[in-house]
Amino acid sequence: MNRRLNVIVVGSGVAGMAFAHRLSVLAGKDEVEIRILSKAPPETSNSHAAQGGVAAVMDPADSWEQHRDDTLAVGAGRCDPNVVEMVVREGPQCIQDLLALGARFDSDAEGRLDAAREGGHGAARIVHHQDRTGAELVRVLREQVERSDVIRIEEPMHAVDLLLDASGEQQRCCGVRVLDLNTGRITDRHADVVVLATGGVGQVFMHTTNPSGATGSGVAMAVRAGVALRDMAFVQFHPTALYTPDPGTVFLISEAVRGAGAILLKPNGERLMAGIHPSGDLAPRNVVARAIHATMRSTGAPHVRLDARPIGRTRFIHEFPTIYDHCRGMGIDPTTDLIPVMPAAHYLCGGIRTDAFGHSSLVGLLALGECACSGLHGADRLASNSLLEALVIPRSAATNVLATARTEHLPDDAGVGADRSDPQDGDYEPTLLQLRNAMTTYLGLVRDQKGMAEGVRIVSSVLQQADEAWARGDRSTALMDLRDLASVALAIADSARSEERNVGTHFNIDLVPSEASDRLKYNSFSASVRSSELTHHHHVRPLP
Secondary structure, three states, rough: OOOOOOEEOOOOOHHHHHHHHHHHHHHOOOOOEEEEEEOOOOHHHHHHHHHEEEEEOOOOOHHHHHHHHHHHHHOOOOOHHHHHHHHHHHHHHHHHHHHHHOOOOOOOOOEEEEEEEOOOOOOOEEEEOOOHHHHHHHHHHHHHHHHHOOOEEEEOOOEEEEEEEOOOOOEEEEEEEEEEOOOOOEEEEEOOOEEEOOOOOHHHOOEEEOOOOOOOHHHHHHHHOOOOOOOOOOOEEEEEEEEEOEEOOOOEEOOHHHHHOOEOOOOOEEEEOOOOOHHHHHOOOHHHHHHHHHHHHOOOOEEEEEEEEOHHHHHHHHOOHHHHHHHOOOOOOOOOOEEEEEEEEEEEEOOOEEOOOOOOOEOOOOEEEEEOOOOOOOOOOOOOOHHHHHHHHHHHHHHHHHHHOOOOOOOOOOOOEEEEEHHHHHOOHHHHHHHHHHHHHHOOOOOOOHHHHHHHHHHHHHHHHHHHHHHHOOOOHHHHHHHHHHHHHHHHHHHHOOOOOOOOEEEEEEOOOOOOOHHHHHHHHHHHHHHOOOHHHHOOOOOO
């Protein structure tokens, strides 16, 4: 190389930091310069909030082949088998590397890793740190990033759009436009390689386990740049969020609680999952979430209940201290009381289309983590495969970037004006609420053709309003978030309408079931869906 490779990573969760760390280790000090642009501290990321753990085969009695088969089964025929095999085979080495960096995973009295079992897994293979695994990974990776001489974290920086260069033989990504949230100044930052690791899209729905920053900015920037997406119809709803009537971010009751012995109950006290799936309370998440949803609609109850009492007080407090403390703060003792739970938007299985090295359809642009769709998850994500993907694919991406590095003359970073308008200029909260209501009602857990068409109409109108405000020069963060969320919402809606069969997290009651598995799910849910108007239980006020 004639000069150091200039790399910009947008996002400071596990995927972004894992990539930056790996690249810094592989490259010499004079070979690479890495900037991580983050609109919020890593401690506010989805990664940090992850409770369950990392799915990786560490027990000799288990095998990567079994992990592969479980992933493919839950992905319902929509996974890329080559990516699945690569990720599950490299998972154990990632765990060993993290242990060498000082990660603290739970172990038994003999010092062996104490793995848990979660939904869809045929064995206990979830490596964890109590119910704070994501926080532990963020701690370890952030320590490594901050020690590096070639990595610099800049925050708070809000990515606005990708910079494109069409001067060569093909269009390529040459940087990113960012807003400095402290100064209000917008700057064009140039780079040889841009890596989007911006996380999820959960804030597009009324209730989500995602933090407030999960506005789909990476996916939205890709849409505006014409980058290919994949499988956007598949949004996983976690079955057991702690119930609240208030919209916004909700607290997650980890699936590991059910793995430890908790059971779901109907309002009348009967077991909710009895007769619905052979795996019962540990069935794939889309099955459990829709069963809960149907029960809520057919009974009129605002939630169902999770009975964690079989776990026992001592074990619960030891293994799930964060959940215990949060529940107690809400006036619930999970060791003696039933926990009120409901489904909430949790994880985007689709995203920016990538290969096993994070490459997108745009030269110079990589995508990693939840904003990317590598083909690992398919139509539904196997529990705790997300942190695994966020560790494995960044490793291969870093190796590949260094091997294929191409440095060209880059223009200097340039300010494009302190043109952010006063955030008070426009009140976008009512429009944002309308967007979330439409997505939850028409494009949530259960969908139909008429509802999806209405959802598209509302979302398209919201996006048009956002684009018009943008054209008028409003650069408030509230508008940026609305613009991103509306772009993501339309991508989800368009993808959902194009699906021709019910698979994974996508369930359209107007589709005729084509296979036995579809017919089972259809028969389980359609009667209560139809009778209680499951897809239209929220009131949506049409846009004028």
